[in-house]
Amino acid sequence: MMATIAASGATRSGDAHSGDVRLSQARNAIEIDNVAVTFGGSSRAVRAIDNVSLTVREGEFVSLIGHSGCGKSTLLRTIADIIAPTEGKVAIFGGTPAAARASRTFSMVFQQSVLMPWAKVIDNVRLPFEVGGANPKAGNFMDPHEALKLVELEGFEDALPSELSGGMRQRVSIARALVTRPKVLLMDEPFGALDELVRDTLNVELLRIWKQSGMTIVFVTHSLHEAVFLSQRVVVMSRRPSRIGGILEIDLPEERDLALKDAPELGHHVARLRDMLGAG
Numbered sequence: 062m063m064a065t066i067a068a069s070g071a072t073r074s075g076d077a078h079s080g081d082v083r084l085s086q087a088r089n090a091i092e093i094d095n096v097a098v099t100f101g102g103s104s105r106a107v108r109a110i111d112n113v114s115l116t117v118r119e120g121e122f123v124s125l126i127g128h129s130g131c132g133k134s135t136l137l138r139t140i141a142d143i144i145a146p147t148e149g150k151v152a153i154f155g156g157t158p159a160a161a162r163a164s165r166t167f168s169m170v171f172q173q174s175v176l177m178p179w180a181k182v183i184d185n186v187r188l189p190f191e192v193g194g195a196n197p198k199a200g201n202f203m204d205p206h207e208a209l210k211l212v213e214l215e216g217f218e219d220a221l222p223s224e225l226s227g228g229m230r231q232r233v234s235i236a237r238a239l240v241t242r243p244k245v246l247l248m249d250e251p252f253g254a255l256d257e258l259v260r261d262t263l264n265v266e267l268l269r270i271w272k273q274s275g276m277t278i279v280f281v282t283h284s285l286h287e288a289v290f291l292s293q294r295v296v297v298m299s300r301r302p303s304r305i306g307g308i309l310e311i312d313l314p315e316e317r318d319l320a321l322k323d324a325p326e327l328g329h330h331v332a333r334l335r336d337m338l339g340a341g
C-alpha cells in the first residue's frame with residue numbers, strides 16, 4: 062500500500078514561466094498511468110516496473126529513490142520517450158512523450174556528461190541547435206552564453222572538455238539541457254560520479270536554477286540526503302518488479318542552504334526514507 066506522509070502545502074516563488082506557482086493550483090506536468098515495462102522475450106523476460114502511477118505537478122521537484130536495479134532509470138526513460146511502456150501510458154502536459162520530445166518540452170541529463178571531446182564548451186552547449194533540430198531563432202531558447210553563466214562557467218566558452226573537472230563537465234551538460242528552456246528536466250543520477258563537496262555545490266546551484274526557471278524536475282539518485290535536500294516529494298520504489306512503495310513529502314523550509322544538510326530535520330526525513338526502503 063502506498064504511504065503518503067505529511068502534506069507540505071509548499072509554494073514557490075521566482076517562477077520564470079508563469080509567475081508564482083502555487084503547487085496546489087499547478088497543472089499536471091507528468092502523468093504516469095499504470096505503467097509496466099518488461100524487457101526481453103518470453104523466455105528471458107524481465108519485468109522492470111509494474112503498475113506504476115504517479116502525477117508530477119508543474120514546477121515540482123520530485124526525486125526517485127530505490128534499491129539498485131529496481132527500475133528508477135527505466136521509469137525516467139519511459140517519461141523521456143527512450144523506452145516505450147509495455148502497459149499503461151505516460152503523458153507530458155497532456156501529450157505523448159514523443160510530442161514532448163519533438164517540442165523540446167523536456168531535456169535529460171545523465172550520470173556521465175556526454176560531451177563531444179573535440180568541441181569547445183560553447184559548441185557543446187549549442188549542440189541541440191546543431192543536431193537536434195532546435196532552431197535557436199524559432200523558439201524561446203536561451204543564448205548558450207547565458208546558459209553557461211547560469212551554471213557559473215562564464216569564461217570557459219573556449220575550453221575543451223578535457224580541460225575541465227568532472228563537476229565542470231557536468232555543469233556543461235546541464236547548460237546544454239537548459240539552452241532549449243525545457244519545462245521539464247529529467248536527471249538520472251547527474252551528480253552520482255562526483256565527490257561529495259562538488260555534489261553539495263551543484264545541489265545548491267540546481268536549486269537556484271530550479272527556482273529561477275520554474276521547471277519541473279524529476280531526479281534519480283542513490284543518495285537519500287541528496288533526495289531530501291533537493292525535493293518537495295521523494296518517491297520510494299520497491300524492489301523489482303518495481304512499484305511505488307511510498308511517497309514522502311519533504312516539509313523542510315523552501316530556502317535551503319548547505320547548513321540544512323547537517324540539520325536534524327533533514328536527518329529525520331532520511332531515517333524515514335530508510336525505513337520505507339527497508340519495508341520495500
Ligand SMILES: Nc1ncnc2c1ncn2[C@@H]1O[C@H](COP(=O)(O)OP(=O)(O)OP(=O)(O)O)[C@@H](O)[C@H]1O
Nearest residue numbers: 100101107109127128129130131132133134135136
Ligand atoms: N535495455 C534493457 N534490456 C534488458 N533489461 C534491462 C534494460 N534496461 C534495464 N534493464 C533491467 O531492468 C531492471 C531495472 O533497471 P534500471 O536501470 O531501471 O534500474 P535502476 O533502479 O535505475 O538501477 P541503478 O540504481 O543500479 O542504476 C534491471 O533488472 C535491469 O537489468
